[in-house]
Amino acid sequence: MPVKSNSQYSLRLNTYFDGKGRVFPLLSLIILAVFTPLAIKNLIIGEHALGTLILIFVCAFIADAHALIKGRALPIHEHIIATLAISCVALSLFTLGAGTIFWVFPVSIIISFAFPLATSILFNCALLLTATTYVFLNYDMADALRFFFAYLLTACSVHLLLKHIDALHTLLKEESSKDALTGALNRRQLNLFLKDALANKVHYHYDSTLIMIDVDHFKQINDVYGHAKGDEVLINLVSDIREQIRETDLLFRVGGEEFVVLLPNTDLKTAQKVAQKLRANIKSLALLDNQTITVSLGLCASADDLTQTKWMNCADKALYAAKQRGRDRVCQYNLHHNRIEDVAA
Numbered sequence: 492m493p494v495k496s497n498s499q500y501s502l503r504l505n506t507y508f509d510g511k512g513r514v515f516p517l518l519s520l521i522i523l524a525v526f527t528p529l530a531i532k533n534l535i536i537g538e539h540a541l542g543t544l545i546l547i548f549v550c551a552f553i554a555d556a557h558a559l560i561k562g563r564a565l566p567i568h569e570h571i572i573a574t575l576a577i578s579c580v581a582l583s584l585f586t587l588g589a590g591t592i593f594w595v596f597p598v599s600i601i602i603s604f605a606f607p608l609a610t611s612i613l614f615n616c617a618l619l620l621t622a623t624t625y626v627f628l629n630y631d632m633a634d635a636l637r638f639f640f641a642y643l644l645t646a647c648s649v650h651l652l653l654k655h656i657d658a659l660h661t662l663l664k665e666e667s668s669k670d671a672l673t674g675a676l677n678r679r680q681l682n683l684f685l686k687d688a689l690a691n692k693v694h695y696h697y698d699s700t701l702i703m704i705d706v707d708h709f710k711q712i713n714d715v716y717g718h719a720k721g722d723e724v725l726i727n728l729v730s731d732i733r734e735q736i737r738e739t740d741l742l743f744r745v746g747g748e749e750f751v752v753l754l755p756n757t758d759l760k761t762a763q764k765v766a767q768k769l770r771a772n773i774k775s776l777a778l779l780d781n782q783t784i785t786v787s788l789g790l791c792a793s794a795d796d797l798t799q800t801k802w803m804n805c806a807d808k809a810l811y812a813a814k815q816r817g818r819d820r821v822c823q824y825n826l827h828h829n830r831i832e833d834v835a836a
């Protein structure tokens with residue numbers, strides 16, 4: 492199994508772990524500080540079942556938070572933790588009485604903040620039904636309805652707030668991953684994906700190839716047609732490259748008119764064909780009225796003992812050679828012989 496094979500549109504987003512996951516460890520500290528003394532108090536006053544249940548809930552929450560911080564799989568399923576939380580509230584209501592009803596609200600908020608949406612809705616409904624039933628059985632219908640709507644209002648407000656935070660988080664993550672002009676991925680993303688590609692090579696022997704692309708004489712295009720036209724050329728170039736490559740290939744903008752295409756699980760031979768196809772296609776595009784646009788390309792395939800920096804440097808050297816040898820061509824860095832070779836058209 493490769494480490495990652497994300498399409499560039501999915502990026503490396505995981506809202507639950509990136510967004511709510513950040514709240515989870517902090518929440519676990521608050522839970523530890525508030526609920527541990529409460530559990531001990533219950534054990535001291537003889538409410539052993541309740542005290543023990545609260546302690547189990549705290550331990551389960553801390554165990555998951557710890558795993559999350561360490562980047563490991565969560566040892567306790569979220570449904571178990573949410574069930575423990577609701578059981579604590581239900582047991583305290585039915586053993587200690589109505590005064591403990593106030594715990595319903597923080598527990599509802601903890602469930603909403605800590606767990607994914609489906610779990611949050613499911614367990615909030617369960618908590619709402621349990622607590623409303625308690626109020627109805629011990630008071631009257633009017634109080635039960637009052638409680639029902641107060642809870643509903645709280646849960647819906649928290650849900651709306653979280654939805655808004657999630658949307659902002661996703662937007663922020665997308666914006667910080669992409670180049671604002673062309674929408675190609677940025678250099679930060681490149682470093683992450685290079686790391687994955689090299690790990691795939693070492694652990695699973697999957698070859699990946701880097702293609703570095705630089706527009707020829709781009710300064711001249713800016714000088715003759717203006718900066719705005721230059722921008723338009725870059726935007727069209729990116730959308731054309733995207734059309735030519737596979738969904739799983741990744742396109743990055745690493746400089747003004749310099750781009751990198753990372754072809755995961757692709758050997759050098761296939762990458763040579765892709766590079767020549769990109770070069771020929773860009774040349775055939777009518778991006779400017781009276782002038783053909785050409786690009787130079789440098790290739791380098793992954794290897795076991797390669798670092799990210801060396802990989803980029805070798806592709807860059809191949810690109811530089813393509814420029815030196817007359818532009819509008821593809822060169823590759825041969826890591827076995829440490830030399831740069833022309834790639835036949």
Ligand SMILES: Nc1nc2c(ncn2[C@@H]2O[C@H](COP(=O)(O)OP(=O)(O)OP(=O)(O)O)[C@@H](O)[C@H]2O)c(=O)[nH]1
Pocket residue numbers: 672705706707708709710711713717718719720721722725746747748814818
């Ligand atoms: N329109 C536009 N131009 C940019 C952008 N970023 C960088 N440039 C321009 O790209 C040009 C790059 O010029 P050079 O590095 O000299 O390279 P070149 O003219 O393409 O020449 P070779 O690469 O040697 O073929 C510079 O004039 C930069 O101002 C951008 O976002 N938009």
